Amino acid sequence: xxxxxxxxxxxxxxxxxxxxxxxxxxxxxxxxxxxxxxxxxxxxxxxxxxxxxxxxxxxxxxxxxxxxxxxxxxxxxxxxxxxxxxxxxxxxxxxxxxxxxxxxxxxxxxxxxxxxxxxxxxxxxxxxxxxxxxxxxxxxxxxxxxxxxxxxxxxxxxxxxxxxxxxxxxxxxxxxxxxxxxxxxxxxxxxxxxxxxxxxxxxxxxxxxxxxxxxxxxxxxxxxxxxxxxxxxxxxxxxxxxxxxxxxxxxxxxxxxxxxxxxxxxxxx
Amino acid sequence: xxxxxxxxxxxxxxxxxxxxxxxxxxxxxxxxxxxxxxxxxxxxxxxxxxxxxxxxxxxxxxxxxxxxxxxxxxxxxxxxxxxxxxxxxxxxxxxxxxxxxxxxxxxxxxxxxxxxxxxxxxxxxxxxxxxxxxxxxxxxxxxxxxxxxxxxxxxxxxxxxxxxxxxxxxxxxxxxxxxxxxxxxxxxxxxxxxxxxxxxxxxxxxxxxxxxxxxxxxxxxxxxxxxxxxxxxxxxxxxxxxxxxxxxxxxxxxxxxxxxxxxxxxxxxxxxxxxxxxxxxxxxxxxxxxxxxxxxxxxxxxxxxxxxxxxxxxxxxxxxxxxxxxxxxxxxxxxxxxxxxxxxxxxxxxxxxxxxxxxxxxxxxxxxxxxxxxxxxxxxxxxxxxxxxxxxxxxxxxxxxxxxxxxxxxxxxxxxxxxxxxxxxxxxxxxxxxxxxxxxxxxxxxxxxxxx
Numbered sequence: 001x002x003x004x005x006x007x008x009x010x011x012x013x014x015x016x017x018x019x020x021x022x023x024x025x026x027x028x029x030x031x032x033x034x035x036x037x038x039x040x041x042x043x044x045x046x047x048x049x050x051x052x053x054x055x056x057x058x059x060x061x062x063x064x065x066x067x068x069x070x071x072x073x074x075x076x077x078x079x080x081x082x083x084x085x086x087x088x089x090x091x092x093x094x095x096x097x098x099x100x101x102x103x104x105x106x107x108x109x110x111x112x113x114x115x116x117x118x119x120x121x122x123x124x125x126x127x128x129x130x131x132x133x134x135x136x137x138x139x140x141x142x143x144x145x146x147x148x149x150x151x152x153x154x155x156x157x158x159x160x161x162x163x164x165x166x167x168x169x170x171x172x173x174x175x176x177x178x179x180x181x182x183x184x185x186x187x188x189x190x191x192x193x194x195x196x197x198x199x200x201x202x203x204x205x206x207x208x209x210x211x212x213x214x215x216x217x218x219x220x221x222x223x224x225x226x227x228x229x230x231x232x233x234x235x236x237x238x239x240x241x242x243x244x245x246x247x248x249x250x251x252x253x254x255x256x257x258x259x260x261x262x263x264x265x266x267x268x269x
Numbered sequence: 270x271x272x273x274x275x276x277x278x279x280x281x282x283x284x285x286x287x288x289x290x291x292x293x294x295x296x297x298x299x300x301x302x303x304x305x306x307x308x309x310x311x312x313x314x315x316x317x318x319x320x321x322x323x324x325x326x327x328x329x330x331x332x333x334x335x336x337x338x339x340x341x342x343x344x345x346x347x348x349x350x351x352x353x354x355x356x357x358x359x360x361x362x363x364x365x366x367x368x369x370x371x372x373x374x375x376x377x378x379x380x381x382x383x384x385x386x387x388x389x390x391x392x393x394x395x396x397x398x399x400x401x402x403x404x405x406x407x408x409x410x411x412x413x414x415x416x417x418x419x420x421x422x423x424x425x426x427x428x429x430x431x432x433x434x435x436x437x438x439x440x441x442x443x444x445x446x447x448x449x450x451x452x453x454x455x456x457x458x459x460x461x462x463x464x465x466x467x468x469x470x471x472x473x474x475x476x477x478x479x480x481x482x483x484x485x486x487x488x489x490x491x492x493x494x495x496x497x498x499x500x501x502x503x504x505x506x507x508x509x510x511x512x513x514x515x516x517x518x519x520x521x522x523x524x525x526x527x528x529x530x531x532x533x534x535x536x537x538x539x540x541x542x543x544x545x546x547x548x549x550x551x552x553x554x555x556x557x558x559x560x561x562x563x564x565x566x567x568x569x570x571x572x573x574x575x576x577x578x579x580x581x582x583x584x585x586x587x588x589x590x591x592x593x594x595x596x597x598x599x600x601x602x603x604x605x606x607x608x609x610x611x612x613x614x615x616x617x618x619x620x621x622x623x624x625x626x627x628x629x630x631x632x633x634x635x636x637x638x639x640x641x642x643x644x645x646x647x648x649x650x651x652x653x654x655x656x657x658x659x660x661x662x663x664x665x666x667x668x669x670x671x672x673x674x675x676x677x678x679x680x681x682x683x684x685x686x687x688x689x690x691x692x693x694x695x696x697x698x699x700x701x702x703x704x705x706x707x708x709x710x711x712x713x714x715x716x717x718x719x720x721x
Contacts, residue, residue: 172303173303173304173305174305174306175408175410175411176408176410176411177411178405178407178408179316179383179384179405179408179414179442179443180442181305181307182316182443183442183443183444183445183446184307184445185307185308185309185445186314186350186443186444186445187444187445187446187447188309188445189309192309193635193654195654195656195657195659196656199657206308208308217446243633244445244446246446247445247446248441248442248444248445248446249446253413256303259303259304259305260303260304260305261304261305261306261307262304262305262306262307263306263307263308263309264306264307264308264309265308265309266308266309
């Protein structure tokens with residue numbers, strides 16, 4: 001080994017490079033964590049909230065005419081199989097090595113296979129035992145997915161629109177305090193005056209406004225999420241929200257500091 | 270393998286790692302931020318509320334219990350924001366504590382209530398204790414909306430006060446933060462003692478009591494914005510001449526406060542929304558004009574300048590910058606608005622002739638109630654949306670209806686009416702429905718609803 005190559009080897013073993021990469025990667029990791037706390041994730045439509053109304057019904061049970069399939073429930077035979085969990089393939093047993101003293105059977109090229117010998121059935125005589133943790137087909141019970149559970153918005157009025165959501169979970173404000181949601185809906189609705197809209201407007205597409213309700217009931221961050229396309233409707237809608245300030249303070253046993261609201265308005269004269 | 274050839278692979282590996290991290294961050298929902306979605310289309314729906322009879326926990330608390338539930342029931346019924354479930358549908362078993370509550374019995378037909386008020390009352394000696402709850406019976410997992418314990422003297426007045434407080438609490442929760450008016454007072458003028466004096470009562474007509482004993486004439490009471498004082502028109506005896514002056518009664522000390530006297534006729538005081546000024550009509554310079562003075566009557570300044578008489582000023586309670594008043598400068602008494610300094614006088618256009626008097630602003634400053642005698646009929650109450658001048662007629666063919674005054678929630682009006690033959694105080698919802706007669710004794714007039 002020449003002195004030069006030795007020096008290269010020593011330089012290659014130094015920790016500088018990997019340390020640098022480690023610092024960069026860690027800082028990126030923490031950076032992404034910090035950024036993610038500022039980016040408010042608004043929940044998702046499927047499992048976000050059941051807010052918007054006190055009436056919470058099962059679609060299948062409540063509306064007889066809607067032919068939605070109920071999730072198939074198969075009762076488990078607990079006597080036969082108590083096991084639960086996912087199928088995990090077990091490692092196959094290795095083929096045993098032939099004994100060292102075995103002599104190979106000489107092969108005769110012209111030897112005929114007897115035509116009456118059938119192949120053994122692989123289905124019936126599979127030598128590998130079934131894994132202990134497998135759930136047999138159809139045996140796991142109903143999947144734990146919210147099937148067609150939805151809440152009727154705006155105090156149960158038929159034209160109030162509906163939305164999907166599950167009870168419980170992270171954003172369960174709407175289901176826990178449905179009376180509060182209804183009260184907000186009632187207050188803002190009663191402050192939405194027809195006279196504040198241009199008389200020429202007969203109908204306007206849905207306008208959606210978002211705002212936050214702080215702990216003391218104050219309204220903050222009023223923003224138009226979706227414009228109705230008409231300035232006077234948009235103005236009246238924002239005025240209806242701001243005219244409801246302050247709202248009732250958030251429920252006393254609610255632990256959060258604020259609640260975000262998405263409020264839609266359908267204008268029709 | 271040299272480091273140079275590793276470079277792109279490393280970059281790819283790092284990118285992959287980063288994207289995995291990012292995906293993880295996004296996938297985990299930030300459960301800290303709750304939100305809900307709601308909306309409105311046409312109209313406002315009212316929740317159905319049932320009020321169970323309070324359980325009586327001791328022998329002599331039966332009257333307290335029934336009075337409490339009766340008052341709460343009346344308050345909720347008159348709030349205008351709920352539908353009261355009919356009492357005949359109630360289940361026979363009334364819960365006295367949350368543990369006894371059978372959610373299904375109340376939330377299912379025929380009661381079909383969304384909320385239930387219930388509780389119990391105990392009277393020991395001269396003190397009473399009332400436990401009251403308000404539960405969302407359709408949401409048995411988190412039903413508590415209001416829970417209160419009231420402790421006080423075992424008197425009818427105190428029980429009524431507790432019931433009003435409890436009802437106000439419920440109404441505030443259900444209306445999204447607008448306080449209820451069950452604990453408010455109404456001042457009015459009554460001649461039942463022989464002279465016209467200022468009286469006050471609870472908003473439901475209970476607890477009527479006389480405030481002043483001036484043995485002359487008292488008119489047009491007006492509560493101050495902090496509800497501690499009442500300004501009114503009085504006729505103090507100065508020698509042998511009766512001249513109308515402004516008097517201010519303090520509800521705290523139960524006495525009249527000093528207020529400056531001026532020449533001529535001074536009447537119809539109106540408080541500015543901040544409570545620092547009083548606008549009133551005065552003929553101190555001959556013609557009846559509007560003047561504004563400090564709350565103690567000093568430093569009067571003339572506001573209107575016209576050939577006719579100007580009177581009955583009312584400040585816009587929201588802005589404090591606009592005043593509605595009555596003037597006959599064009600012949601008949603009509604409504605006008607102006608700025609507080611007297612500028613920008615505008616006549617409020619009406620589609621018909623007749624006398625228009627008694628302007629009263631709604632608390633949100635958007636509606637103006639007044640009484641109007643059209644050529645075809647009697648005095649009736651109207652409400653006008655001041656921005657669009659859209660009119661709603663509230664009374665018709667029911668005697669003379671005059672002098673409306675708004676409740677602080679903007680949902681109720683109190684007024685005087687002769688529909689029963691005598692002049693009495695009535696209240697109703699601001700859309701003209703569910704009128705209630707509050708007084709029955711003697712002649713009563715000129716009501717004014719306290720601001721809190």
